[in-house]
Amino acid sequence: MKALLIRDLRLAVRAGGGFGLGLAFFLIVVVLVPFGVGPEREVLSRIAPGILWVAALLAALLSLDRIFALDFEDGALPLLATSPLPLEGIALAKALAHWITTGLPLAVVAPVLGILLNMEGPTYGWMLVTLLVGTPALSMIGTFGAALTVGLRRGGLLLSLLVLPLYVPTLIFGAEAVRRGAEGLDGVTPLLLQGGITAGCVALLPFATAAALRVNLR
């Protein structure tokens, strides 16, 4: 499992295109918003948490189809499936690799981009924490979606249609926690619920992912 994780990380960094692309996309979306809604500072600082969350969601979506597609094309996936590591473990390792290459950098960069959107003091911490808690769920759900569509030739569009509705609870709780934190209210409850979603996803979705992979490898 560790070997697989390290291999995936190396591939992501060296193959290029996947690793930096998500972050660049994140940056561009955040930069586009002030052009769209106008540069008023109060408006921007009010909508900043929501924008950062939605942008992070889309950036995470961007690299999903690479999770299994490359391995499926060059035949590595059937080999992995016959390895002693159960498919559930493979799914988990893949999701973890995806999180380290997209979710973690996104969470670290988001507060920096918050400066561009004129975010207020306590919001930075909340943004970082909710993204750290929420993005593993995004990666895990995305891995499930990628496993469903791995055998399809034009799965990219379908993948986003399948995955985005599944992202809704994470998005709602994440943005809600940041909003409450920004207003000085108690943001712990939505944060805990979001943590619950993440924990549930990590616990249950590897099985669904493995089931989908088995069907696609049959």
Next chain:
Amino acid sequence: MSIWEYANPKKFITTTTPIIPWIFGAAGLCIAVGLFWGFFLTPDDFRQGSTVKIIYLHVPAAMMAISAWLMMLVASLIWLIRRHHVSALAARAAAPVGMVFTLIGLWTGAVWGQPMWGTWWAWDPRLTSFLILFLFYLGYMALWEAVEDPDSAADLTSVLCMVGSVFALLSRYANHFWNQGLHQGSSIARVEAVTGADTQERVSNVFFYPLLVCIVGFVLLFVALVFLRTQTEIRVRRTRALVARARREAGHA
């Protein structure tokens, strides 16, 4: 004689063919009676005026939208556990019907909301979760279309249906978090709670009986449509098998 005998496609077709017209007839009758009763024989609500009559379409459609997803969930589980093809095809057949019911629910809700709340759409928990349910239906149908091998498609959509059910519930409760909505609570629970006291806040009996008839009508309509569409799916698959076999034999000759 167990219920699983009906999982035989041929048995399914021979059993359902004679009863489909009856179910359609009963559904049409119930909906016609319910709508006529509701539209012309009940008084206008003292606050909402005649717009209250949209309830006879709105509530049954919304109920069936959720029930259809539950039926798909049960059918998917049966497919995953017992591998009966009819079950998978029934789940596939139910999806577009459920989607249309969801759309009817959303649309009548918008038409009702316009005069009552002064807006077509509000980001209210119930409305939002329905929109998400609609998206789930779309994704489910798109996945059926996209996967070429029918058995793989059935497996994948079943898994998606299970995961989707959990997340549909989650979205439902997550939505409660950000906005106290305009939509009232469950109409039916209020109906059951009617005991004479405080009737102005609930759906009173005058409105309830035609509503019940409408709900029965919608359920019957759903059953009839699903039977019919499942038959179609079975026949489509059989035709495909025949064509494939003919082509194979032509290749040999």
